[in-house]
Every structure is written in structure tokens, then in C-alpha cells.
Amino acid sequence: xxxxxxxxxxxxxxxxxxxxxxxxxxxxxxxxxxxxxxxxxxxxxxxxxxxxxxxxxxxxxxxxxxxxxxxxxxxxxxxxxxxxxxxxxxxxxxxxxxxxxxxxxxxxxxxxxxxxxxxxxxxxxxxxxxxxxxxxxxxxxxxxxxxxxxxxxxxxxxxxxxxxxxxxxxxxxxxxxxxxxxxxxxxxxxxxxxxxxxxxxxxxxxxxxxxxxxxxxxxxxxxxxxxxxxxxxxxxxxxxxxxxxxxxxxxxxxxxxxxxxxxxxxxxxxxxxxxxxxxxxxxxxxxxxxxxxxxxxxxxxxxxxxxxxxxxxxxxxxxxxxxxxxxxxxxxxxxxxxxxxxxxxxxxxxxxxxxxxxxxxxxxxxxxxxxxxxxxxxxxxxxxxxxxxxxxxxxxxxxxxxxxxxxxxxxxxxxxxxxxxxxxxxxxxxxxxxxxxxxxxxxxxxxxxxxxxxxxxxxxxxxxxxxxxxxxxxxxxxxxxxxxxxxxxxxxxxxxxxxxxxxxxxxxxxxxxxxxxxxxxxxxxxxxxxxxxxxxxxxxx
Numbered sequence: 001x002x003x004x005x006x007x008x009x010x011x012x013x014x015x016x017x018x019x020x021x022x023x024x025x026x027x028x029x030x031x032x033x034x035x036x037x038x039x040x041x042x043x044x045x046x047x048x049x050x051x052x053x054x055x056x057x058x059x060x061x062x063x064x065x066x067x068x069x070x071x072x073x074x075x076x077x078x079x080x081x082x083x084x085x086x087x088x089x090x091x092x093x094x095x096x097x098x099x100x101x102x103x104x105x106x107x108x109x110x111x112x113x114x115x116x117x118x119x120x121x122x123x124x125x126x127x128x129x130x131x132x133x134x135x136x137x138x139x140x141x142x143x144x145x146x147x148x149x150x151x152x153x154x155x156x157x158x159x160x161x162x163x164x165x166x167x168x169x170x171x172x173x174x175x176x177x178x179x180x181x182x183x184x185x186x187x188x189x190x191x192x193x194x195x196x197x198x199x200x201x202x203x204x205x206x207x208x209x210x211x212x213x214x215x216x217x218x219x220x221x222x223x224x225x226x227x228x229x230x231x232x233x234x235x236x237x238x239x240x241x242x243x244x245x246x247x248x249x250x251x252x253x254x255x256x257x258x259x260x261x262x263x264x265x266x267x268x269x270x271x272x273x274x275x276x277x278x279x280x281x282x283x284x285x286x287x288x289x290x291x292x293x294x295x296x297x298x299x300x301x302x303x304x305x306x307x308x309x310x311x312x313x314x315x316x317x318x319x320x321x322x323x324x325x326x327x328x329x330x331x332x333x334x335x336x337x338x339x340x341x342x343x344x345x346x347x348x349x350x351x352x353x354x355x356x357x358x359x360x361x362x363x364x365x366x367x368x369x370x371x372x373x374x375x376x377x378x379x380x381x382x383x384x385x386x387x388x389x390x391x392x393x394x395x396x397x398x399x400x401x402x403x404x405x406x407x408x409x410x411x412x413x414x415x416x417x418x419x420x421x422x423x424x425x426x427x428x429x430x431x432x433x434x435x436x437x438x439x440x441x442x443x444x445x446x447x448x449x450x451x452x453x454x455x456x457x458x459x460x461x462x463x464x465x466x467x468x469x470x471x472x473x474x475x476x477x478x479x480x481x482x483x484x485x486x487x488x489x490x491x492x493x494x495x496x497x498x499x500x501x502x503x504x505x506x507x508x509x510x511x512x513x514x515x516x517x518x519x520x521x522x523x524x525x526x527x528x529x530x531x532x533x534x535x536x537x538x539x540x541x
Contacts, residue, residue: 016059056088089178234350265293474524
């Protein structure tokens with residue numbers, strides 16, 4: 001069975017804990033080159049594939065600290081090109097007998113890097129390929145407290161700034177490069193080109209990482225994994241990830257994939273009906289919808305703490321999903337016994353895991369601090385004895401959307417904003433009741449409808465309404481009211497690690513507010529959240 005590294009040239013990115021590491025991966029893929037992020041502690045002998053090139057990321061550490069992370073020295077003996085970025089440059093220098101010292105002051109922000117002339121006497125022009133065609137000077141983004149005080153033997157300088165005389169290095173004979181700045185961030189205007197020079201010109205990677213190439217290979221891989229009779233079950237929510245994963249499975253094995261949607265009572269307005277129509281009737285996916293709303297809402301009764309809500313919903317989901325899966329397994333066993341038109345046993349569980357989920361769990365420091373628990377079905381695996389299949393595991397969100405378009409999933413769904421697993425329960429600040437859910441469903445539906453009507457939906461990364469646990473005085477029909485408050489949230493973000501609030505035209509906000517207060521019983525006031533991330537998060541809970 002062909003693995004992804006057999007099919008696509010791969011750049012290995014070794015992560016030393018930088019907040020920008022995932023961006024290096026994205027920049028490589030934007031050049032249609034497959035890139036994979038691994039912890040810097042990865043031992044090369046444990047890899048069963050060879051990268052076309054290696055990039056060493058930045059880090060909050062200093063290479064001379066006792067607890068500083070260090071790369072496997074065999075990296076420099078692998079015979080592939082290497083690019084060190086910021087800490088990665090310092091690590092390369094540290095390993096190859098250069099010197100790194102603390103700066104007089106931390107350098108954070110824009111800088112001008114002067115590029116050494118190509119073909120300077122005494123230098124081999126080929127080793128300066130990193131900056132070829134980019135001019136004599138570039139604006140770049142710096143973020144470091146250490147820098148080189150002496151370069152390693154057999155290296156020469158190919159770029160410098162006023163405060164960093166060794167801002168970019170190249171080896172005299174080997175394809176080793178190091179840069180003190182961060183080319184992966186948008187603040188380095190030509191940074192993507194620098195990365196392109198490395199992966200395309202120096203590593204000679206093929207530019208065949210496209211969803212058009214991926215889709216056929218992945219469908220065949222799924223067929224190989226499942227065999228002619230293996231069956232797969234999976235949970236779907238109606239979101240982009242689960243829908244694309246479900247459609248991909250259906251394309252690969254047809255009705256041997258069975259999707260289950262659990263209506264937990266805190267979905268968006270008419271969500272279950274719409275998902276059933278879209279997946280079952282429009283896309284041909286074998287789907288069962290289970291109405292468990294009463295069970296979920298009864299378990300949420302009186303609960304206000306958001307973490308408790310998440311755990312209740314997650315645990316209840318597992319209970320319901322297991323019950324439905326057991327029914328399907330019993331049916332499969334009866335088919336096996338009868339031998340008549342048997343579809344085979346259920347062997348696999350589909351999960352819509354994306355690459356950012358994988359990245360979050362592979363840091364050499366361990367998973368990041370918990371801001372909020374993420375809802376998933378990981379707890380199913382041990383009890384159900386099913387094998388996991390994750391066809392989207394290597395993909396970023398934008399790649400999943402591109403894949404969805406190739407699978408002929410309607411554009412409004414492909415571009416749909418993210419929706420949390422616990423649903424509206426964490427957008428109701430306070431206790432969750434059917435009445436509160438109804439209020440928020442109606443307000444959220446109006447909000448999204450007006451955003452679409454204004455042609456703004458695709459400019460926004462995520463938009464939603466929140467029902468606040470407070471009441472305010474209002475005047476409606478010349479009468480005093482004392483009713484609830486809706487807060488609106490809309491953000492723009494590339495990766496949701498940071499986000500800025502969306503600037504609406506005032507007439508759109510006015511129309512949204514007017515409709516909500518007039519059409520949603522129990523609401524007399526609407527506010528708009530203008531907090532960025534950080535310091536806030538995208539969701540309120």
C-alpha cells in the first residue's frame with residue numbers, strides 16, 4: 001500500500017517550539033510541495049522515508065540553555081539540503097562549531113537585510129541560490145534574543161543587517177543555509193519566495209501536492225485499507241470536515257460506509273434536517289440521524305460551567321454513538337450468519353482529524369496548555385475495538401475545502417464556518433434549556449442570513465451569536481421590557497491561532513440588530529464583540 005511519502009516529495013520541518021512552525025508547513029504547501037511537521041527530537045533512524053529537504057524552525061529557547069532542545073546530529077549527515085530559521089540557524093551553527101551569544105537587546109520587528117552579491121570572489125555562486133533574483137535588499141521580520149557571534153567553519157555570510165552581521169549564512173560546498181529572520185510570516189514580504197527558492201530550486205521538489213492529485217491516491221488508499229468487504233462507520237455533524245470525510249469514504253467504498261448523525265438538541269436551526277437532505281439525498285451518503293435531543297438536554301439541565309457542558313455532551317455523544325454502532329454491528333453479524341448479501345463486518349471508525357490537530361499533539365514539549373477541552377470521539381476507539389481511519393489527517397482546512405469542491409459538495413457547505421462540537425450549549429452563557437436554545441437558534445439564523453445577503457459570508461472566517469446570562473431594560477410598543485441580550489461575534493483569521501474582529505458596514509449591523517429584536521421573542525438588545533484573539537478567544541466559552 002502506497003504511503004504519502006512514496007507519492008509526494010516531502011519537506012521535513014523539525015519543530016523547536018516556535019509559534020510560527022505551522023506556518024512554515026503552510027508556506028511549503030502553498031508552493032504545491034508536501035511538508036510535514038515533526039518534533040525536533042525525531043530520530044532519523046526511526047523514519048521509514050527520506051525527506052527531500054529539512055527545515056529547522058525557530059524556538060523560544062536559547063541553544064546554550066541546559067534544557068534547550070537539540071536536533072539529531074545525523075540530520076547533517078543525511079545528504080539533503082537544510083534550512084535553519086532563527087533558532088534553526090543558531091542550532092546549525094551550534095552543532096557545526098559556530099558561536100551563539102545573547103544580543104545586547106532583543107530584536108523584534110522589521111529589519112532590512114543586505115544580500116551579499118552573487119558570485120563574490122572566493123565564493124561558489126551556486127550556494128547563494130537562496131536569495132537569487134530577490135534583489136540587494138529585503139524587508140524581513142526579526143524575533144530573537146540571541147544571534148551568531150562567530151560563523152561555523154566552511155560557511156560564509158550571504159546576508160546581514162545593521163545589528164546582525166551574520167543574518168544569513170550558506171555552506172561553501174554543502175546545501176546548508178541559515179537565516180536569522182522569519183520568512184514564514186506575512187511580515188516578511190518576500191519570505192514565501194525565500195522558502196520557494198529553498199524547496200524548489202535547492203531541494204528540487206516536484207510541485208504535485210494538489211488536491212486533484214491527492215483525491216485519486218487517497219480513494220485508492222482507502223480501498224486498499226478496507227479491502228473488498230470491510231465496513232466503516234463515522235460520526236458526521238454537517239460541518240466541512242466530517243462532510244468531506246464522509247463523501248470521500250462514500251466515493252471509495254460506497255454503502256459500506258455508514259454515517260451517523262446525533263442530534264444533540266443544541267444544533268443550529270433545522271440543522272439535522274438539512275444535513276440529512278444534503279448528505280443522504282444530495283450526496284448519496286448512507287446516513288442515519290438519531291434524535292437524542294431530550295437525553296442531552298436532560299443531562300445539561302442546571303449546568304452552567306462550560307467545561308462541564310463539554311464533558312456532558314462528549315460523554316453523552318459516546319453513549320448514543322456506541323448504541324447506534326452496536327445496532328449496525330448486530331445487523332452485520334446477522335448478515336454474516338445468513339450469508340445472504342452480506343456486506344461484511346464493521347472494522348473501521350472514520351474520524352475527520354485535520355493536520356492542525358496532529359500538529360498540536362506532536363510538540364516536543366507535549367500538548368499546549370488547555371484553554372478549553374475539544375470535543376472528539378477519541379474515547380470510542382478503546383471500547384469499540386475499531387481501527388481508526390483518518391483520510392484528512394494530512395490536510396489543512398483550506399485543503400479540505402478544495403477537496404470538497406472536487407467532490408462536488410455544494411459551495412455554501414464547503415465554505416461553511418466552523419461550528420463547535422458542543423454546539424449552541426457553549427454559546428448559551430448560563431443554563432441550557434429548550435427555550436434558550438430556541439432563542440439562540442433564531443438569532444443566529446437571522447445573523448448568518450443577513451451576512452449572506454450582504455455578500456460578506458466568505459470574507460468572514462467565523463460568525464455566530466451568543467446568548468448572554470443577563471437581562472436589560474428596553475422599550476417596545478411604548479412598553480417597558482426586561483429581556484435578554486444577544487452578542488454577535490465575527491472574526492477574520494488565517495489559522496484561528498490569532499484573529500481580528502470583522503468590521504461590518506454600519507447598515508448591515510443595524511439591519512441585523514433590528515431583525516433580531518423584532519423577530520426573536522425574549523431579546524431586546526444586541527451588542528457586537530470587538531475583541532481580537534488574543535486577548536480573547538474566538539468562542540466565548
